[in-house]
Amino acid sequence: MNEDMLNRIGKQAKIKLQANKKLKEIYREKGITQCEARLSGCMQYFGLSWYHRHKRVFYYDKPDLLSSFNQTILVCANCHPKLEQDRKLTETKFEQLRGMEIYRHEGKSNKKKNNKSTRK
């Protein structure tokens, strides 16, 4: 592992930390304090963490979506791995709990860097 890689990992960790802080506030405001997935064997309050709508790589270039209420649900230690193993279930749960995916950029600058949509 070289220094550049370490830096990149450090940066992602920092982004994640900041996102978690923001999410904590959002969820507290909404009064969501227990697992939302409620799959069988749900432990409600145990090992709660945020489960994201997409895989982590999806957020690399959209870090502000990491702390979006629409992109996350609060899940327990039982439900988290279950959702992770089941893409379809993840989609169903998110649609149930959050509705359609909102794809709004909450950031200030709306400038598009590396615009790859040069399709014809």
Ligand SMILES: [Zn+2]
């Ligand atoms: Zn649960």
